[in-house]
Amino acid sequence: MPPDSNRRSEKSRRAIYAAALTLVAEVGYPKTTIEAIAARAGVGKQTIYRWWSSKAEVLMEAFVDLGAQAAEAAGSGDWAETDGIPDTGDLEADLKTVLRATVDELNDPRYEAPARALAAEGVGNPAFAKEFVATLLLPSLELYVRRLRAAQDAGQVRADVDPYIARDLFVSPLAQRWLQGTGPLDHAFAERLVEYALYGIAPRRP
Template sequence: MAQKTAPDSNRRSERSRRAIYDAALALVGEIGYPKTTIEGIAARAGVGKQTIYRWWSSKAEVLMEAFIDLGVQAAEAAGAGDWAEADGIPDTGDIEADLKAVLRATVDELLDPRYDAPARALAAEGVANPAFGAEFVGRLLMPALELYVRRLRAAQDAGQIRADVDPYIARDLFSAPLAQRWLQGTGPLDHAYADALVEYALYGLSPR
């Protein structure tokens, strides 16, 4: 008599978690963050809302983990050469080319509808809810921004950037204008703008 295999609870939980991620991202893109609810996410994912509350306390937390997972999935799909992986921004020896490559990739991501709506929702929630904002910055923004600092320090070691430059301030010369233009729509967001940011910033950072 054949033995019955017990259901794999871990696999079932992973399927539910994945369905919840997909549902949260889809709803925010379709109806907007304000109208997205835990109940709506649960219905879209085909799970009970108690399942969601067992893992998260708010829709903001659901969306943040879904967004982080989206980034992980994209990095894995891109392969080992993707700049956002643990190894950081590639160091080809050409700081200008490397920074242009990463800013262009960032522009492409910000213009991708899969990222745009949830990213804007998380940024807005972070402003309205300081506690969530601190978590959002710590888990999402700072790890990515630290990659710039590491690459800029390597450029300093190679003599491509002045040794007295603060890499954290230098990092903001690239990332802050890009984020502002994306959030406020003050001008076109494209590869030409990304390249110009790098060229303008490096003109002031190059050794004298």
Template sequence: MVQKPAPDSARRSERSRRAIYDAALALVGEVGYPKTTIEGIAARAGVGKQTIYRWWNSKADVLLEAFLDLSEQAARAAAQPGQDPQDGIPDTGDLAADLKLVLRATVDELLDPRFEAPSRALAAEGLVDEQLGAEFVGKLLEPQLQLYVRRLRSAQDQGAVRPEVDPRIALELFVAPLAQRWLQRTGPISHAYTDTLVDYALYGLAPR
């Protein structure tokens, strides 16, 4: 009698986890965050509700982890061959060009339906759920902002940015307006818009 191999629980768990990620992101995009439920995610993923509660405490936790995973996949897909996605913003020696390149990619991501609905849901929920907001900032936003800090410090070393400038504050000159316009829908976001933000941030408003 041929003995069958025992089921691989690790593979089964990973398959279930992936199904839950996909279900959470899909539901938020289709019905919105308020109508997305643990029950709905479980049904969509083909798993029991108890499976979800074994790994997460709430639908917000599920969505945050699913979105972090989606962001990591996108970063790996966008990386050049041999490039580590954690390397961050390219350093060609032309600060304006490097910032424009990255901000254009950010615009593309914010306008991508796969990212837009969960991004808005997490940003909105993070305003009322302090713990979720802190995790969203700590796990996703701040690591991305630190990539700008590294690039601006490199520009300082090259003499392209004044040495007394605080990179963590300076990056907000072009990142914060983009985030505000997108979140509050005060105007369209585009490559031309972020290019202008970089020009205004680096070269100022006064005549030269």
């Protein structure tokens, strides 16, 4: 029986994913090359170029696969891989649950190095940035909008609130602290962020 080419291709693809993620963590994104990925994966570089046009594309696909594999191993417990942000009827509790999970992922070494590399690539590569946002960011961000609209329907958020602007009140400060390291990125920060976004910072009226 001839070898199964689909199985062989899948094995090579997974080896390439692993090589790209490992190299970025070990030597950094600038020193990670297609040649180095190919050598680490035990494939020819033409195999990589047959599927991807750049190391950024390899890394992005590897990163997406990493998240999918982690969610599958956890029994699809990742909120972004299921039906969306939990809706228990308690908006504050649901948002805190999600932001705590996001903090854990951003602090996980498996995710941090490739995520920072992809973010950096997007700064200097507008075409890649557009793909990065569409593939990795917008699907998760849209889940916030859906959850906030459900809260509006339930009377928990004012009807005149733009859910897209409200979404950014939660996720943008988290991303900024992660990128710039301006303070601790922990559960306490995530929970306070939800409270400030939901209730504001002005003195509460008696």
